[in-house]
Amino acid sequence: MPSKEEITSWFKSLQDSICASLEKEDGKGKFTEDNWTREEGGGGRTRIIQHGNVIEKGGVLFSAVHGPVPEFLTRESNLNTNKDLTFYAAGVSIVIHPSNPMVPIIHMNVRYFEMSNGVFWFGGGIDLTPHYIVEEDAKFFHNSLKEACDKHDRSFYPHFKKWADDYFYIPHRKETRGVGGIFFDKLTATDAITKHARFDFIKEIGNTFAPVYTSLMNRNKTKTFSEKNKQWQLLRRGRYVEFNLVYDKGTKFGLETNGRTESILMSLPETAGWLYNFLPDKGSDEESTLLLLKKGINWV
Amino acid sequence: MPSKEEITSWFKSLQDSICASLEKEDGKGKFTEDNWTREEGGGGRTRIIQHGNVIEKGGVLFSAVHGPVPEFLTRESNLNTNKDLTFYAAGVSIVIHPSNPMVPIIHMNVRYFEMSNGVFWFGGGIDLTPHYIVEEDAKFFHNSLKEACDKHDRSFYPHFKKWADDYFYIPHRKETRGVGGIFFDKLTATDAITKHARFDFIKEIGNTFAPVYTSLMNRNKTKTFSEKNKQWQLLRRGRYVEFNLVYDKGTKFGLETNGRTESILMSLPETAGWLYNFLPDKGSDEESTLLLLKKGINWV
Numbered sequence: 396m397p398s399k400e401e402i403t404s405w406f407k408s409l410q411d412s413i414c415a416s417l418e419k420e421d422g423k424g425k426f427t428e429d430n431w432t433r434e435e436g437g438g439g440r441t442r443i444i445q446h447g448n449v450i451e452k453g454g455v456l457f458s459a460v461h462g463p464v465p466e467f468l469t470r471e472s473n474l475n476t477n478k479d480l481t482f483y484a485a486g487v488s489i490v491i492h493p494s495n496p497m498v499p500i501i502h503m504n505v506r507y508f509e510m511s512n513g514v515f516w517f518g519g520g521i522d523l524t525p526h527y528i529v530e531e532d533a534k535f536f537h538n539s540l541k542e543a544c545d546k547h548d549r550s551f552y553p554h555f556k557k558w559a560d561d562y563f564y565i566p567h568r569k570e571t572r573g574v575g576g577i578f579f580d581k582l583t584a585t586d587a588i589t590k591h592a593r594f595d596f597i598k599e600i601g602n603t604f605a606p607v608y609t610s611l612m613n614r615n616k617t618k619t620f621s622e623k624n625k626q627w628q629l630l631r632r633g634r635y636v637e638f639n640l641v642y643d644k645g646t647k648f649g650l651e652t653n654g655r656t657e658s659i660l661m662s663l664p665e666t667a668g669w670l671y672n673f674l675p676d677k678g679s680d681e682e683s684t685l686l687l688l689k690k691g692i693n694w695v
Numbered sequence: 696m697p698s699k700e701e702i703t704s705w706f707k708s709l710q711d712s713i714c715a716s717l718e719k720e721d722g723k724g725k726f727t728e729d730n731w732t733r734e735e736g737g738g739g740r741t742r743i744i745q746h747g748n749v750i751e752k753g754g755v756l757f758s759a760v761h762g763p764v765p766e767f768l769t770r771e772s773n774l775n776t777n778k779d780l781t782f783y784a785a786g787v788s789i790v791i792h793p794s795n796p797m798v799p800i801i802h803m804n805v806r807y808f809e810m811s812n813g814v815f816w817f818g819g820g821i822d823l824t825p826h827y828i829v830e831e832d833a834k835f836f837h838n839s840l841k842e843a844c845d846k847h848d849r850s851f852y853p854h855f856k857k858w859a860d861d862y863f864y865i866p867h868r869k870e871t872r873g874v875g876g877i878f879f880d881k882l883t884a885t886d887a888i889t890k891h892a893r894f895d896f897i898k899e900i901g902n903t904f905a906p907v908y909t910s911l912m913n914r915n916k917t918k919t920f921s922e923k924n925k926q927w928q929l930l931r932r933g934r935y936v937e938f939n940l941v942y943d944k945g946t947k948f949g950l951e952t953n954g955r956t957e958s959i960l961m962s963l964p965e966t967a968g969w970l971y972n973f974l975p976d977k978g979s980d981e982e983s984t985l986l987l988l989k990k991g992i993n994w995v
Contacts, residue, residue, distance in 0.1 A: 429972070443971045452971070567950045567959075629966065636967075637960075640940035641950065650867045650941065659867075660937075663969040666929065667936075670965065671743045671752070672729070672957045 397594045402507045403459050403485045405594075407440070409505070409601045410457040410487050414442055416605035417455070417491070420612050421447040426455065431655050435462040437483075441658045445665070449498060449616045453491035454661035460484055464510055465652060481511045486519075487601065488645070490662040491608065496628035497618035499525035499532065500573070500635060501608050502662070504645065505601045515590070517597050518580035520555075521604065522563045523611075524573030524635060526628045528684045532611055533574040537694035540577050543603045547596045552695075555579045560690040565638050570688040572638050627681050629668030636667045697894045702807045703759050703785045705894075707740070709805070709901045710757040710787050714742055716905035717755070717791070720912050721747040726755065731955050735762040737783075741958045745965070749798060749916045753791035754961035760784055764810055765952060781811045786819075787901065788945070790962040791908065796928035797918035799825035799832065799873070800935060801908050802962070804945065805901045815890070817897050818880035820855075821904065822863045823911075824873030826931045827924070828984045832911055833874040837994035840877050843903045847896045852995075855879045860990040865938050870988040872938050927981050929968030936967045 414426045424447020432438035439458030444450050461483040469480070486506030493500070502522050509515035523536050537556070544551035555577035563572040577600075584590045639646050639662050649659035675681035714726045724747020732738035739758030744750050761783040769780070786806030793800065802822050809815035823836050837856070844851035855877035863872040877900070884890040939946050939962050949959035975981035 445971060452969075454971070567956045633963070636936060637940060640937060656867045657972045660969065661971055663933070665970065666966060666968045668966045669752075669960065669963040671745060671754070671961055 396590045399483050399485065399507070399509060402594060405598065406459070406485050406487050406505070406507075406601075407457055409598075410440065410442065410455055413487075413489065413605050414444075414455050416609055417444065417450065417453070420609040421449045423448040424450050429657075431658070433460050433462075433655070435460070437461045439655065439658060441655070441661065443661060449493050449495065449612050451492050451494035452661075452665040454489065454658070456488045456658055456661065458484075458486065458488075458658070479511070482508065483510075484508045488662075489604065492632070492664040493612070493616075495616055495618065496526040496620050496624045498612055498615045499523050500632075500664075501604075501611070503601075503604050505597050507597070514583070516581040516583045517593050518582065519597060519600055520559060520562065520576065520578035521600065522559055522573060522576035522578070524631070525684070526631045527624070527680055528574060528687045529615070532614065533687075533694045536574065536576065536607060536611070539603055539607045540600075541695050543599045544577065546599060547592070551579075551596075552577065557691075563638070564690065565634060565642065567641075568634060568637070570634065570685070571690055572635065572688075574687070574692070574694065575690075626668070627675075629666060630670065630673060632664040632667035633669045636663055639663065696890045699783050699785065699807070699809055702894060705898065706759070706785050706787050706805070706807075706901075707757055709898075710740065710742065710755055713787075713789065713905050714744075714755050716909055717744065717750065717753070718747075720909040721749045723748040724750050729957075731958070733760050733762075733955070735760070737761045739955065739958060741955070741961065743961060749793050749795065749912050751792050751794035752961075752965040754789065754958070756788045756958055756961065758784075758786065758788075758958070779811070782808065783810075784808045788962075789904065792932070792964040793912070793916075795916055795918065796826040796920050796924045798912055798915045799823050800932075800964075801904075801911070803901075803904050805897050807897070814883070816881040816883045817893050818882065819897060819900060820859060820862065820876065820878035821900065822859055822873060822876035822878070824931070824935060825984070826928045827980055828874060828987045829915070832914065833987075833994050836874065836876065836907060836911070839903055839907045840900075841995050843899045844877065844896075846899060847892070851879075851896075852877065857991075863938070864990065865934060865942065867941075868934060868937070870934065870985070871990055872935065872988075874987070874992070874994065875990075926968070927975075929966060930970065930973060932964040932967035933969045936963055939963065 418425060424444040426442040426444045429441045437460030439456060442455045444453045462481060464480045464482045484506065486504060489503045491501050505519035507517050541552040559575040559578040560571060562578045563575055565572060582593050584593060646659055675685060718725060724744040726742040726744045729741045731741065737760035739756060742755045744753045762781060764780045764782045784806065786804060789803045791801050805819035807817050841852040859875040859878035860871060862878045863875055865872060882893050884893060946959055975985060
C-alpha cells in the first residue's frame, strides 16, 4: 500500500517533470521557486513562471501540509470531535495563463488526503478554458482524458466529466468556465479497488497534463491575433477571476484557513477586465465560444 | 413618519442629482440607463458611465425590490418562519473607477429596509480607495464625513468610522481596502430617535457624496502619471476585485439571491491585475500607500 511519503515524493517528481516540459515548450520563461512553511505544520514549493514566450503567468505548486483536522471537515465527515485526530494532505496545483488569446488557459489539481484514523482519499481535476473554443482542440483534450480514465475504469470518464461540468460552472453567468474536463474527489479504497490502483489512476492523470497541454500550446502559439481578440481575452479572464474568487473550493478553503495568499492566488491572471453588459456581435467568433460554454456537451 | 414611497422617491432624486454632478465634473462621460425588473417583485434603474475624461467605469444604481422575506434573514433576525412576512428594500449604490491613478476610487451605498411586521432600518456606507494615498485628501474626506455625522449625533463618526475599518478590510492581504470612511447598518427608530431623524441622517450622507467626490476628482484629475503608476493602479484594482468578490456582503447577497449580475458586478473595474508576490520598492510612493492601508488611523 503506497505510503504518504511515497505519494508525496511522486507529487514532487510530477512538479519537476511538468515544469521542465512547460519551460521547454515555452522556450523562454523559467520557473522561479519559493519554499514556504506553514505555522501549523508542513509547507510547499511554489513555482511561478512569468513573461515567457507563450505563458504570461502561471504556477505549478507542490504542497504537503499536516496538523489537527479542521473543524469544518469533522462536521462534513460526521466525525466525532476528536482533538487528537490529525490530517496530512499533499498535492500539485497548476494554472497557466498564456499571453496569446488563441492558446487556452489550463488548470489541474491532483491531491491526497489522509487522517490519523486511517481514512484516506485521492481527489483532483483538470479543465481547459479556451478564450476561443477550437472544436478539434476540445475533442483532443477530452479524448486524452477519456483515454487516461478508460485504462482504469470505463465508468470514470462519463462520471468525472459530468462532475467537472457541474463544478466548473459560474451560476451567476449561467456559463461554464470553459470546455470542462474531469473532476473527482474522495476516491478511497474499497473491497474491489486497492489504494495502489487509486494511486495509479492519480499518476495517470498527472502524467497526462504535460503532453496534452504542451500540444495545445504548440498548435496555437504561433496564431496571429487582433486587439479585439486581446479585449475578449481580458473579459474571459474576468470570468476566470469570478469563478476562482466566488466559487472555487480550494481558493475559499485556502483563504479561510490562513493559507499562503500568494500561492493560492497565483491562479489569477496578470490582467483581467470587465465591461458593463458586454454582448458579442451576432455571428462573431466570440459569440460562437459563448454558445459553447454550456454543460453537457459531448466532446468525445 | 416617512413612508417607503417617500424614501424611495428621495433615493431616485439622489441618483439623479449625483449623476448630474458626476457628468458635470467629468466633462465628457454620459450615463446610460438600463431599467430592469425582478421576477419576485420590483426592479431597478442602473446607470453606467464608461470612458469619460475622468471616470473610466462607474455606476450609480437605484433599486427597489420586494417579496417574501428571504430565509437567511428570518434566521439572522430570529424571526419565526412566517410565509406571509414580506420585505421592501430600496437604495442607491455607487462605485466609480477613474482612469487617472491619481484620482481615488469611491464607493457609497445608502439603503432602507422594511418588513410587513413593522420592523424597519436604514443602512449604508461610504469609503475611499486611493491608488496613491494623499494625506490631505484623506483628511478632507474624513472631515467631511465627520461634519455630516456630527450634525446628527457626535457618537456617529467614531462609531461608524471604526465599523468601516472593520468592514472594508481584506483579511487574506492584511490590508484595508483604502482609507476607509463610514459604515452603518440597522439604524432603526428608538424612544429617543424618530424614523424621520434617521431618514434625515441618510439624506445628509447621500448629499455629502457629490460635493466631496467631485472635489477629489477636481483636485487630482490633471495630475500627470507614469506607466509605473498605471501598473500599480492595476494591482490596487486587483485588491478591489478580491474584496468585492470574496467579502462584500452586498455582492454575495446579490449573487446568491439571483440578483441582476451586470448591476451587481458594475463595481468591478474595466481592468485589474495580479503579479506574483509583488513588493513595492523601499521608500517608493507605492510603499508609502501600502503602509497606510491599516485599521485605526485617525484622519481627523
